[in-house]
Amino acid sequence: xxxxxxxxxxxxxxxxxxxxxxxxxxxxxxxxxxxxxxxxxxxxxxxxxxxxxxxxxxxxxxxxxxxxxxxxxxxxxxxxxxxxxxxxxxxxxxxxxxxxxxxxxxxxxxxxxxxxxxxxxxxxxxxxxxxxxxxxxxxxxxxxxxxxxxxxxxxxxxxxxxxxxxxxxxxxxxxxxxxxxxxxxxxxxxxxxxxxxxxxxxxxxxxxxxxxxxxxxxxxxxxxxxxxxx
Numbered sequence: 001x002x003x004x005x006x007x008x009x010x011x012x013x014x015x016x017x018x019x020x021x022x023x024x025x026x027x028x029x030x031x032x033x034x035x036x037x038x039x040x041x042x043x044x045x046x047x048x049x050x051x052x053x054x055x056x057x058x059x060x061x062x063x064x065x066x067x068x069x070x071x072x073x074x075x076x077x078x079x080x081x082x083x084x085x086x087x088x089x090x091x092x093x094x095x096x097x098x099x100x101x102x103x104x105x106x107x108x109x110x111x112x113x114x115x116x117x118x119x120x121x122x123x124x125x126x127x128x129x130x131x132x133x134x135x136x137x138x139x140x141x142x143x144x145x146x147x148x149x150x151x152x153x154x155x156x157x158x159x160x161x162x163x164x165x166x167x168x169x170x171x172x173x174x175x176x177x178x179x180x181x182x183x184x185x186x187x188x189x190x191x192x193x194x195x196x197x198x199x200x201x202x203x204x205x206x207x208x209x210x211x212x213x214x215x216x217x218x219x220x221x222x223x224x225x226x227x228x229x230x
Contacts, residue, residue, distance in 0.1 A: 019065030
């Protein structure tokens, strides 16, 4: 039976296993990448912090275990992680007590609980696939733009295409359904929020619209967008 991934039930039921899958990078190594230097999640992270104007960061949808928050914190970044599922945050605090005060429950479908211009970078990786398009356009993306400081950078990764896709996830042994997004529509919204796609003239550096296929054989797009300095 297909388990629709829009609800929080999947994450509530699989928090411990999700943290294990993330830690082992089972779904974080890419196939059919459009860029020779884009092979896994840490490639994106390294480029994000290179582009960001400072050390303050937000992982928007950090997931159980908050692997990326722990990684960033270990490197000296002033980062926090939020997730809408309480079980994900509890699992993170169990695994990484060092960042217990850096992660907490917050829902991207509601206004973010941060002051304006609180962060130098925001990472939102494979999260909007669980949120309806009107909410992404009217709440999620404007929220990111608001909490980013001048020159701040958003890293947005999403499953790309039209409508919804359902695939079998062998790591959990179930079918999962995801909302798909078109990059042009997301960039149009961000443009209205004074955010611009980062495109580097050096082809060796990650920039522009980048694509890859994950181990579930689902196509993804990822890009960086910078907030205006004024």
